[in-house]
Amino acid sequence: MKHGRVVFEDRTLDVTEGQGGKVRLPDGREVAETEVQWLPPMAFGTIFVLGLNYADHAKEIAFNKAPEEPLVFLKGPNALQGHRGDTWRPADVGYMHFECELAVVIGKTCRNVPREQAYEVVAGYCTANDYAIRDYLENFYRPNLRVKNRDGATPIGPWFVDAADIPDPMNLRLRSWVNGELKQDGSTRDMVHDIPALIAHLSSFMTLNPGDVILTGTPDGVADSKVGDEIVTEVEGVGRLVNYIVGEPLASIPLNGSTVEPLNR
Template structure:
């Protein structure tokens, strides 16, 4: 099942995409796609609806992030060996964790706003996991039972803020619009193997990243279980699982960074594509 949120920012409504690719409204069945609405029982209820009787969503409507009000966005750094290598660092023995502000969330086709003092805004296509049920001290084998589904996230990063301004990664990761999410949330029953998905980034028509989730250092199940040892994971929480090689900072001999007026497209097999224009903030 593919779940969406549509409408203007702050006014999004829940919906789904039916088997024919038609957008349908779910407002009569769920208030929003957040919290307990992502539980197994709630998703089973939505999946059992007769979609042909659901109201149509007007064509051309904006897509918002497919999850509303997550409690946290947890990101995993250097989780692809080739990406770690392009940064000149070894892949970590344990998942490298940092947080991204929830205020960075935006829709999958919204503008990416380049901060006023930005020098090194970069792209990172990532498989994002959305939690469906409370998880704490779980095992790898239990992890999938706590996942609602998967979506696409661009972990947009300002490298100068991140690496050259002191402190932690947060300020380089959390600028407004630095977490385009979507286009839709695909429930886990529609993803046969989250470790066998192609993911890619294209900037102004040039392919920059082209990898596979099979190359993760710490796979999805291990990552979710690992995080649950340090913090409770709640329904609606988002986990961004890392990016493959090909980020702008890794291009040699001259790194390439985003400027206003560019087009960034990213996608993951089965999870859809984003298309964002860059603009000055």
């Protein structure tokens, strides 16, 4: 089953997928996906992000050899954005690219998980788009926070899909479109470190908890995202995620009913 979270009629609701791609509300009504405001599909815990986990992507950005050990860094929850949401492109950057990724959601508290039992601790999967601002990248092994932790720069959703509905997560097609033009077309089977290896590695030195999520990396085909672009990322069987690139506001902006001042740049 596909599960999501939306705002509808000023209420935050847990919803499921209805007929013909519609959104089924808790009271049984079905509405078009454009009639709701999408949130990330669940409350996530620790957000793990894989770098250079596809050899073809490592090569396209002039990193000739993928890391022998998983290259993992963390992301703050403020980076997450819902389906059909906006992502700001900072005015002072020259290259900000999308990254279609399979997100793996942990379902059990676990430590030292053998790779042969890794799927037993997986609750399900989401589609994610992990934007990277290459201007700020100083070191692939220690990415500057500004590369991956901008507010709203990691759309995720629209759905969380139960693990039982994805029988082979290591054989899913990943695709991205910019304004309707296909730019990225790969498969999870080309991961350098597969899902069981990632879970075994992370749980070998820290406890994983329900709601923790692992963004597993992206294949080649990334491209610059410009203000006005519609970016669509899709993971086969998991979901089609739409996102819009907008110019970063320079004035105060409303955020959840409050007013905040942007940091000086």
